[in-house]
Amino acid sequence: MAKQEIFLKDYTVPEYLIETVDLTFEFKDNEKTSVKAEYKVKKNPESKAENTFILKADELELAEVRVNDNILTNKEYSFDGKVFKLENAPEEFTFQAITLIDPANNSHLMGVYRSNGMFCSQCESEGFRRITIHPDRPDVLSEFTTTIIADKKAYPMLLSNGNKVEEKDLEDGKHLVKWHDPHKKPCYLFAIVAGDLDYIADTFTTMSGKQVNLKVFTDKANIHKAGFAMNSLKLSMKWDEEAFGREYDLEDFMIVAVDAFNFGAMENKGLNIFNSSAVLSTPETSRDDQLEYIQAVVGHEYFHNWSGNRVTCRDWFQLSLKEGFTVFRDSEFSKDMTQGVRKRIDDVKVLKAFQFAEDSSPMSHPVQPQSYQEIDNFYTLTVYEKGCEVVRMYKTLLGEENFRKGSDLYFKTFDGKAATIQDFRWAMEQAGGVDLSQFHRWYIQEGTPxxxxxxxxxxxxxxxxxxxxxxxxxxxxxxxxxxxxxxxxxxxxxxxxxxxxxxxxxxxxxxxxxxxxxxxxxxxxxxxxxPVKIDFNQTDEEIQFLAENDNDLYNRYEAIQRVFTKQIEQAIEDLRQGYEVAVFKDVMDVFTKTLTDESIDLAVLASYLRLPLKQTLEEIIQPVDPILMHKALEEVKNIIAYELHDLFVALLRKHYEPSKTYEFTGEEINRRAVALTCLDYVFTANQENATEIVQELFERANNMTHESAAFKLLLKSDNQVVRERSSKAFFNKWIDDNIVIDSWFTSVTASEKMCNAETFNQLQENEAFNIKQPNKVRAIVGGFTQNPNFHTAEGYKAIADLTIKMDEINPHMASALARKLMSYKKYDSKYADLMLENLKYINKHVKSAGVKEVLEKTLNS
Ligand SMILES: [Zn+2]
Known part of the structure; x- marks a missing residue:
């Protein structure tokens, strides 16, 4: 049974407000954790509802309830495991609850759970109700005090939000640490960590001269990989002061890396919890794009301190208020750090390949969804990335200066409040002196116009x-x-x-x-x-002219993509008819010009040389025959690589310096990208001669960008011995690195020559695989769904089986997996029928509301 649908139009203010939340956690190794909660509760003067105090719960035991210190008998309240109700509650009272939770067996990774020997938490969106009974809605803001008690030897680090106010040793080797967060916040921003962690420390002096203590915590073995995140944090703090005038507001700022995590990272006030893959890095273990991602995520979570925490969301329908705006802020930050003009191309690439696909799928929804069953299903590209595009349009319309005025006004007016998407528009309208009511349709109308x-x-x-x-x-x-x-x-x-x-x-x-x-x-x-699709019947000559001449670096890329897309479309048709693929002259001309035009900005050159992504093409060339599309892309690439071999070699020579000391700068990242793109073509054209150089790069690389690129090429080798030897070598070298081994899983499962459905299933038994770590599941699924072997009866079944398995373990991940087959309608019937069959099969076997919502929308569409 699917859950009840919740509508934005039904919003009402909370009946009760909670001024303060006092929590006491006592962590023990082999027992459940007891959580004492004490709230100062007050009737909300704005609420017209009856005096019913309503709290939510999920998978916890309620041991005791008190009102003004008097224990309530279970006749005095109602509780069905999900909803707690106290009728005829006083206007003002102290509420206390003791709950028991089981972090060790919490595989949903929501609420408090154990990962790699530590206790940690994730509350957004509705995880707090898995810790204690609480209204668990973002418009109830309270001042939090958190006391943590645990064995000092096993859990020397006890962390929560805000400032540390007390620390002492107790009997039996235990210790107690108390934290107080002076800023009112919704409970989804609550966080707690207990563990035997190491940390690196630094300081940052804010623009008004306050010193902030910065710490990045990791498990002891990985502490050498925390420095890059720390540096990114300092850059973020500085940037937010300069670009948005935002200063940090606590004495401490902490980041903790956790292996098992459903998301990239979480912006809990003063205590950000990160997926270890979004923190731990060195140039030897992370590729350039991974380092840029880490820098962006550290920035993103830090920027939330204002756009999300100081000004929070009234309800979950306002999710894009914090996410769209914060993605925009991190995107501007990345542009200013290393990415420059390349950032725009990369952002639009993701939007067109994945968000447009979401817009045309059964899960299509507006940036501000008008209803949902499971809010977890709406942490989507539409809310995040399209939401960012909408904020970008505000800036485009208002201009730099007025946009900044608008954001200043927004922060000033709604500081400490739970705001709405309309509030943000109001601030922009005030600053720009314009009426943007029509513009608001971007938030409430779904689909790509x-x-x-x-x-x-x-x-x-x-x-x-x-x-x-x-x-x-x-x-x-x-x-x-x-x-x-x-x-x-x-x-x-x-x-x-x-x-x-x-x-x-x-x-x-x-x-x-x-x-x-x-x-x-x-x-x-x-x-x-x-964020629109353009339908413009421009002549081939004009498109080619723009591909070679447009002054707008983004649109020149776009024109190049249009030339290539036409080519792939034709190649698919050639293959369908049984003809040999021929490559158009204008495609060759565009490549030749790009390879030889020395005036092209290095930041965009690699993007100009790459053929379109499959996912982007799948939105344009329908019905999709994924196998023909794959072949067409391969054949076109082969011909280009072969015909223009000498030009690729020349450009490769110009930028290829594998022994140079690694530098994380925009210029060096761009140079590596150009060189590795050329190397890919050179290897494609002439494996025999290029294998040696690729092999050498693989063995001697001084950074992961080079090593990983070489590894992926070797997996494409026609020689099975080369493929298997390389795979083994990479695996053995990195077996102890939990994050690099994820790239091994992705590379192998993505490789047509290394992985089919059978191998995919076997990999789930691999010693390095752990189904309880979302990163591992994402790694194999992310790889395999790129692999042409996914598009077989066995391939679809493998994903369906894994979805059913995940449904028991982690519904959040299961819901993400179910979407892999959701867009079946855009495929050629011989694939669509098989996908549909597997969707029905999944539907028969899953229970969680999130997966059910996806399947219901898909099967009824
Ligand atoms: Zn965010």
Missing amino acids: TLKVDEHYNEETKTLTLSFKQVIKEGQEPFFIPVKYGLVDKNGNDINTGSDMLIVKDLDQSFEFYDLDEKPVLSVLREFSA
Whole structure:
């Protein structure tokens, strides 16, 4: 049975407010943990409801309840394991509860659980009710005090939110540590950690001269891998002061790395808990993209201190208020650190490949969902990444200065409050002096709108007319779309039209440009200024012209992708007809120009040389035949690699310096990316000669970026001995590194030549695999679903079986797995039928509400 659906329109204020929360945890090794909670409760003056005090619970034992120190008998309240109700509650009272929880057997990884010998917690979104009974809603904000008692030898580190206010030794080798957080916060930001951890320490002086103690905690074996995260934290703190005027507000800031974690990281006030894969790193163990990811996640969680913690969400429908804005903030941070213009290309790539796919799937929902059964299912690309795009549009519309004014006003007005998406818009409207009510549709209308573009040039009047038509879902109203653009003359220069942006807000809208001596080439939606699909029948010549000349670095990439996409479409058709694949001349020309144009910014060069992602193509070329698409991509790549071999070699030579000392700078990262992209083509064209250099890079690399790239190429070798030897070598070298071994799992399961459904199932018995660690499950599933062997009856069944298994262990992960088959309708029927069969099979065997919600929406769509 699916859970009851919850609607945004039904929101009511909480009946009771909780001023203070006092918690006492006593951790013991082989017993359940007792949690004492004491609340100062007050009727909410804004609530018109009856005096019923309602608390939530999940998988806990309720041992005792008191009101104003009097123990209640179970006749005085009702409790069904999920909901606790106290009717006719006083206007103001002290509430106490003692609950027993079982962290050792908590494999959901929500609430308090054990991971690798330590106790840790995850409360967002509804994990606090797995610790104690509580309203567990984000608009109940309280001041928290947390006391932790545990054996001092086994758990020397006892951490919680805020500032440490007491520390003492107790009898029997126990100790007690007390924390107090002066900032009111919702319970989803509560955190607790107890363990035998090591840490590195540093300090940061804020803009007003306060010193903050910074600590990064890890298990003892990994302490040498904490430095990069610490440095990222300091960079984040500085950046947020400069870019957004935000200063840190506690004496301590702590990060703790945890192996078993459902998410990337969690922004608990003053005590961020991180998936170890988002903290632990050195250049020898993490690739450039992983280091950039870690820097971004450290930034993201830190930035939440203001966008999420100081100003929090009224209810979970406002999730994008904190996430969309914070993703935007971390994206600007990454751009300023190492990524530069490449950041835009990378962000849009993810959006088009994965968020657009979500928009066209049965789980499609607006940035602000209007209803849900299980909020856990809405921590999605739409809420995060599309939410970020919407915030970016605010900035595009308002301009840098007014956007900053708007964000300052937002923080100032809603500090210490639980806010809404409308509150954010209000601040932006105030700052920009504009009415953005139509713009709000980006939050409440689902799906990716298409913008149909037409142009007409009148030679006599020398006038260009651009017409835009919004193609939107039935029942939707037109979006407010900022369209950045350029008119490019035949020399590749932008014509001055007095503006660089058009606002399209009607279903049909036209714009005219006068005094143009010849027809310019339209470069439309520059910088990807709105999350829309463009339908524009531009000529092949014009697209190629933009691919070679557009001044907007993002749109030049976009034009290159359009040229390549047409090519892949044709190659699929060739293969379907049984013909040999032929590569168009314009594709060769674009590659040749890209490989030889020395004026191209190094930051974007590697992106310009890569063929489109499968996932992006799957959104464009439908119905999808995944095997033909895979073959088409391979064949086109082979031909390009072979024909342009010498140019790839030349560019490789220019940038390839494997023995150089590793540096984490934008320039060096870009150079490595270009070199490794070229090496991939060179290896593709001529394995025989290139194997030696790849082998040498694999054995002698001084950083993981090189080692991992070489490893992946060796897994593509036609020589089985080379493949297996490399796989074994990498595995044996890294068997003790829990994070690097995840890359081994991903690389092997993604490899067509190394892994099929049978191997995939066997890998789950591997000594290094642990089904209770989400990272391991993500690693094999992330790899295998890229592998063409996934698209077989056995492949789909393997994912279905794993989903059913995960449903018992960790419903959050199971729900993510069930989505792997959810978009079956876009596939050719011979794949779609098999996927559907497996979805029904999963549906027969799962119980958790999250998975049921996904399946229900999929099977009823
Ligand atoms: Zn976040």
